[in-house]
Amino acid sequence: MYVAVKGGKKAIDAAHRLxxxxxxxxxxxxxxxLEQIANQLSFAVDxxxxxxxxxxxxxxxxxxKQSAGDLxxxxxxxxxxxxxxxxxxxxRPLETREMRVERRISASYKDMPGGQVLGPTFDYSHxxxxxxxxxxxxxxxxxxxxxxxTAQLGHVAEILDREGLIEPVPADAENEQPPDLTRExxxxxxxxxxxxxxxxxxxxxxxxAMGYSTQRGYARGHAFAGEIRxxxxxxxxxxxxxxxxxxxxxxxxTECQMxxxxxxxxKVKPQFTxxxxxxxxxxxxxxxxxxxxxxxxxxxxxxxxxVAPAQDEEFVLSHSDNIQATGFVEHLKLPHYVDFQAxxxxxxxxxxxxxxxxxxxxxxxxx
Amino acid sequence: MKQENFYNFAYLDEQTKRMIRxxxxxxxxxxxYQVPFASREMPMPYGWGTGGVQxxxxxxxxxxxxxxxxxxxxxxxxxxxLRGFFELTAGVESTTETSEASIIQTRHRIPEDDLxxxxxxxxxxxxxxxxxxxxxxxxETRKMHALEEYGLMHVKLYEDxxxxxxxxxxxAYPVKxxxxxxxxxxxxxxxxxxxxxxxxxxxLYGAGREKRIYAIPPYTDVVSxxxxxxxxxxxxxxxxxxxxCGATEVYFDEVVTDxxxxxxxCCSDSDYCEKRRAAGHTGKQPDQAAEV
Amino acid sequence: MQIATxxxxxxxxxxxxxxxxxxxxxxxxxRAMSRPGRIxxxxxxxxxxxxxxxxxxxxxxxxxxxDSPLWLDETVAGAEELxxxxxxxxxxxxxGDRATxxxxxxxxxxxxxxxxxxxxxxxxxPDRSTTLIVQVSSILENGGWVLSGPGIESKHxxxxxxxxxxxxxxxxxxxxLFPRGVDVILCAEDRIACLPRTVKIEEG
Numbered sequence: 001m002y003v004a005v006k007g008g009k010k011a012i013d014a015a016h017r018l019x020x021x022x023x024x025x026x027x028x029x030x031x032x033x034l035e036q037i038a039n040q041l042s043f044a045v046d047x048x049x050x051x052x053x054x055x056x057x058x059x060x061x062x063x064x065k066q067s068a069g070d071l072x073x074x075x076x077x078x079x080x081x082x083x084x085x086x087x088x089x090x091x092r093p094l095e096t097r098e099m100r101v102e103r104r105i106s107a108s109y110k111d112m113p114g115g116q117v118l119g120p121t122f123d124y125s126h127x128x129x130x131x132x133x134x135x136x137x138x139x140x141x142x143x144x145x146x147x148x149x150t151a152q153l154g155h156v157a158e159i160l161d162r163e164g165l166i167e168p169v170p171a172d173a174e175n176e177q178p179p180d181l182t183r184e185x186x187x188x189x190x191x192x193x194x195x196x197x198x199x200x201x202x203x204x205x206x207x208x209a210m211g212y213s214t215q216r217g218y219a220r221g222h223a224f225a226g227e228i229r230x231x232x233x234x235x236x237x238x239x240x241x242x243x244x245x246x247x248x249x250x251x252x253x254t255e256c257q258m259x260x261x262x263x264x265x266x267k268v269k270p271q272f273t274x275x276x277x278x279x280x281x282x283x284x285x286x287x288x289x290x291x292x293x294x295x296x297x298x299x300x301x302x303x304x305x306x307v308a309p310a311q312d313e314e315f316v317l318s319h320s321d322n323i324q325a326t327g328f329v330e331h332l333k334l335p336h337y338v339d340f341q342a343x344x345x346x347x348x349x350x351x352x353x354x355x356x357x358x359x360x361x362x363x364x365x366x367x
Numbered sequence: 368m369k370q371e372n373f374y375n376f377a378y379l380d381e382q383t384k385r386m387i388r389x390x391x392x393x394x395x396x397x398x399x400y401q402v403p404f405a406s407r408e409m410p411m412p413y414g415w416g417t418g419g420v421q422x423x424x425x426x427x428x429x430x431x432x433x434x435x436x437x438x439x440x441x442x443x444x445x446x447x448x449l450r451g452f453f454e455l456t457a458g459v460e461s462t463t464e465t466s467e468a469s470i471i472q473t474r475h476r477i478p479e480d481d482l483x484x485x486x487x488x489x490x491x492x493x494x495x496x497x498x499x500x501x502x503x504x505x506x507e508t509r510k511m512h513a514l515e516e517y518g519l520m521h522v523k524l525y526e527d528x529x530x531x532x533x534x535x536x537x538x539a540y541p542v543k544x545x546x547x548x549x550x551x552x553x554x555x556x557x558x559x560x561x562x563x564x565x566x567x568x569x570x571l572y573g574a575g576r577e578k579r580i581y582a583i584p585p586y587t588d589v590v591s592x593x594x595x596x597x598x599x600x601x602x603x604x605x606x607x608x609x610x611x612c613g614a615t616e617v618y619f620d621e622v623v624t625d626x627x628x629x630x631x632x633c634c635s636d637s638d639y640c641e642k643r644r645a646a647g648h649t650g651k652q653p654d655q656a657a658e659v
Numbered sequence: 660m661q662i663a664t665x666x667x668x669x670x671x672x673x674x675x676x677x678x679x680x681x682x683x684x685x686x687x688x689x690r691a692m693s694r695p696g697r698i699x700x701x702x703x704x705x706x707x708x709x710x711x712x713x714x715x716x717x718x719x720x721x722x723x724x725x726d727s728p729l730w731l732d733e734t735v736a737g738a739e740e741l742x743x744x745x746x747x748x749x750x751x752x753x754x755g756d757r758a759t760x761x762x763x764x765x766x767x768x769x770x771x772x773x774x775x776x777x778x779x780x781x782x783x784x785p786d787r788s789t790t791l792i793v794q795v796s797s798i799l800e801n802g803g804w805v806l807s808g809p810g811i812e813s814k815h816x817x818x819x820x821x822x823x824x825x826x827x828x829x830x831x832x833x834x835x836l837f838p839r840g841v842d843v844i845l846c847a848e849d850r851i852a853c854l855p856r857t858v859k860i861e862e863g
Binding site: 335 | 403506558
């Protein structure tokens with residue numbers, strides 16, 4: 001038994017070579033290509049883009065490959081890369097009404113202009129293992145909806161809006177720069193815009209659990225999936241030097257508007273209220289959870305009571321980020337023997353004191 | 368193209384450095400106050416030194432000599448990894464010798480040797496808020512600092528005394544800086560607290576995940592909180608000396624040497640221990656040191 | 660080296676090595692701020708935009724950018740050469756409201772506005788205060804001000820004769836605001852000294 005005084009670097013290098021070997025696995029099996037990941041693991045890629053806050057399928061695929069499928073590690077790689085990129089400005093607000101819809105459903109109306117567009121989904125499938133996939137069976141070409149029919153579908157919330165039954169969308173000052181928590185330290189109270197940015201980057205599992213808790217009575221408000229839509233939207237950038245908007249390309253998004261009935265309060269008349277969720281790619285679970293949490297966090301606007309974790313801005317926003325969370329939880333792997341030694345010394349001292357006291361007491365009793 | 372060429376000197380872009388540099392100057396001007404800063408995502412995990420790394424990256428120059436320690440040692444795995452990061456991205460010289468370093472980045476220890484005016488020590492901080500475990504809300508603790516309302520901390524320490532007969536905090540022991548701000552000295556053992564008082568070197572503290580930077584200028588009063596009848600005291604190891612170098616007045620690591628309760632103590636500060644051995648000092652178990 | 664033309668004419672160059680020059684100047688400012696009253700050399704030579712001196716230009720290039728509004732005193736509020744230089748190299752917004760400025764450039768210290776008219780920070784965020792960059796003709800070592808406080812082992816002595824007569828009294832009031840208050844960077848041609856809000860100044 002020896003006290004290790006040198007050798008950390010060698011040990012780390014060796015560990016990294018072992019990991020590279022494990023990641024590659026059996027060399028007789030072909031290595032995965034980024035195209036395969038981007039095409040065939042699209043939900044993983046979408047999640048990494050969403051929580052990594054970087055819309056780039058190729059880089060997300062690389063991160064997934066590099067992390068051997070550990071998605072939080074992949075998100076971390078993307079975040080660390082993203083933070084070094086120069087920033088040119090913010091895009092114009094996206095117009096999701098102009099979305100080329102691939103999927104659009106509403107749970108609050110049976111039918112509406114444009115109809116329900118089921119699109120590609122796991123929903124209503126039988127969750128039975130498909131052994132033909134294991135054998136790489138042929139996949140038939142699907143029928144696609146007519147593009148003309150799915151362009152410019154109005155939002156379901158507009159139907160309620162026309163009757164004045166839903167709260168209006170808060171108006172934004174023209175050209176107001178949105179806050180950016182990647183450039184400013186998060187401060188409380190944060191306000192809704194910053195909250196939404198935080199939630200959009202937040203961990204899907206955390207938001208899912210928080211959203212779920214609101215359904216189970218922790219800040220209960222019965223939410224309806226007013227609308228979930230998924231498809232491509234154009235991104236535009238206002239170029240100061242040109243004086244007009246320049247199209248930058250299209251991004252695929254999932255948007256969710258939750259509609260929650262509200263009884264009214266001394267402040268506000270009875271009406272429906274909104275919770276909003278948005279995620280890159282097809283990420284319905286994330287967008288829906290985000291919308292539930294967004295609504296719960298708005299308790300103060302409606303004069304509701306703060307009774308549950310999902311309503312608590314400091315709690316939710318401080319713990320939603322999986323990169324912060326995983327770093328700090330996993331840092332417990334780092335050596336802590338200096339603090340531990342301090343605690344050892346303290347525990348031994350306290351035990352010694354108690355033993356001495358007990359001894360003194362028993363002597364006294366004997367005398 | 369080598370990996371390093373993809374990144375700026377010391378990794379951070381110049382705009383980020385300016386933002387951090389402004390925060391550092393404010394931190395120096397308001398000793399012990401936690402300055403919020405827009406911490407960046409770094410290529411190492413939060414909780415593993417991102418705050419210290421951002422501070423070091425913002426102050427380091429090409430002529431600096433860097434010493435990186437974790438638990439007092441230059442060769443713990445994370446110290447090695449972080450030193451490698453700066454060797455790669457800044458190409459600066461690194462050293463294990465305390466006296467040769469112009470910047471010392473540390474986690475959980477202050478070197479045993481006195482630091483000098485020409486040095487800066489950068490601490491990695493996990494939870495910068497000394498009141499956090501008494502009050503989890505940032506909005507509340509911020510008010511408490513603003514009003515200099517530290518009663519809660521004194522109550523906590525006093526409860527320790529009532530229960531245990533003494534203050535039961537052995538590391539991250541709170542200090543008061545310049546008789547104004549109560550500050551968390553990062554999870555250094557309280558053994559190191561007296562070294563912070565009127566230290567000749569500038570002390571910078573970086574908390575990346577919590578997005579705070581704070582500082583203690585040189586020669587500043589740093590007092591560990593205590594009570595008149597229960598004065599602050601540091602850890603002691605009666606009748607203990609370093610098995611390798613024989614040192615006594617140092618912070619010790621305890622090393623378990625077999626399955627039968629055998630153990631030895633040795634200096635936590637590995638450079639201090641090495642220098643003493645090089646100078647001919649020896650402990651009772653000198654052959655336990657090994658190059659692995 | 661970059662020479663740029665803007666609509667307002669040629670702008671003189673910034674640092675010849677932006678990364679390392681800025682680090683070197685920052686290092687001097689950090690040392691000066693942590694040891695109030697100790698004079699630090701600025702070794703970087705610049706074609707400073709008139710009427711700024713070398714140290715002022717170096718400090719502005721090092722610390723200011725589009726996230727830090729800069730206020731200019733009356734003497735330079737109309738100095739187009741300086742303003743376009745600041746805009747070009749730092750993209751720093753130039754503000755007319757010194758109560759919200761992160762930095763303030765004072766080129767005529769005799770008529771410097773009262774210190775308490777700058778941003779002083781709040782009790783909760785005392786860091787949200789103005790740092791004054793004050794251009795002076797000289798900083799004298801071992802001058803008649805006796806400085807004490809954090810960063811100073813016993814005493815530091817300096818003086819700048821460019822400041823107005825009531826500066827010491829104003830500084831006393833500034834110090835009483837602690838933790839609020841302004842911080843000062845004195846800039847002579849190639850040397851700087853700092854007065855953080857903690858420092859006590861007495862006439863010696």
